[in-house]
Amino acid sequence: MTENPRRAPTGAAVLRPQITSAISEAVLEELAERGYARLSMEAVARRAGVGKSALYRRWPSKQDMVLAVLAEFSVSPEEVPATGSLRADLLVMVRSVHGWLTHPLFATILPDLTAEAVRNPVLAAAIRAAIGEPRRGLAARVLRRAVARGELPADLDVDLALDLLAAPVYWRLSVRHAPVEPDYLERLVELILRALDARPAPGGGSPG
């Protein structure tokens, strides 16, 4: 029953969202250009065209600021592809990963945060929650649906299969920095289908 003796702030005395989003954008750009380790509060403020005070008024530290921005850009609960065929579903997904990893900002930010996460458990957890788990959950649903349709064996090792799905594209783009030729993703999907022992689809031909 403690009545607040102070009236709530109103008017201009309230955090302005457009300032917040200008900061977010600046953080992403600085992350891409300089990386997490070199990112400085002063540079972010400079780039966003705001005072340092605007930053410290919102977050107590660089880590909290980056975490907030990261949460903002978490992978949306994107719809599970429902093309009806496993092959097409997989293609949609690897193309989505490819899209992420060729985005001018994220292509640089993701490897950087990944490296930083080794030393920073809080950051690691945030990345997992914002990006890793949503994507992985989505892919898992696609695989389980294919099992239900009889396109994949019932004893499918989902955990291993998920690794196989995301790893090669990340490896090629973000680690090796090698080009992805136009048909690379199609060929990859064919290999994965074979690795997972996928059967055509509906009728259920019984394999040897």
Place this chain on the structure above:
Amino acid sequence: MTENPRRAPTGAAVLRPQITSAISEAVLEELAERGYARLSMEAVARRAGVGKSALYRRWPSKQDMVLAVLAEFSVSPEEVPATGSLRADLLVMVRSVHGWLTHPLFATILPDLTAEAVRNPVLAAAIRAAIGEPRRGLAARVLRRAVARGELPADLDVDLALDLLAAPVYWRLSVRHAPVEPDYLERLVELILRALDARPAPGGGSPG
């Protein structure tokens, strides 16, 4: 025919190798603990127990110092596994990768340098030359030998196959930071064998 008017430095007036290796070790440890971006010459000197001058006497910059250390630790022209069977060869190789990526120093350094390489082409080239190409060349020889033995189809997509071989282990250990259960590597090799359409081995039964 210009005779050197100055006699060559001898005795104690020569770079002492044990100092150089103390620095190398310190660089690796600093890289692991703080990362390339945060690595400072002063911290390296401090940790190695040498003066800053010892560093600058050897290399003009942090980048050159790291490149030199990196070249020192380049992957040795390790022998190609020759177990006779593709399955066993692959197992040797994924276990080797697993060993690298669980090494206390390299497990942290590699993702860090990988991220830095996005912004630093010189570093990227050095990594490729010291680590990427040797490993990839070795794996390629193993695959081509298996083709010659008839264990793999003649039209094997070697480039894609190599991605499939290294990517999942890196993905799981260095990106997802997920544990690798005892039999994970075996299960992975089975999946890869199926993906590559591997046939048993010697006799050469002709498939469909």
Place this chain on the structure above:
DNA sequence: TCGGGACGATACGGTACCGTCCCATCCATG
């Protein structure tokens, strides 16, 4: 025997950020 450059140590001026603090200004709302 002794020359000469590496060695550790440290001082140097300079730059970049940190996080705090203070300011005059602004402004939507109660």
Place this chain on the structure above:
DNA sequence: CATGGATGGGACGGTACCGTATCGTCCCGA
């Protein structure tokens, strides 16, 4: 139309490195 906290700007002292320079010491090999 008064309010009260956000706003950009920037001063502040403090820390950490940079890369250079200058010591006196050390010691192997010519």
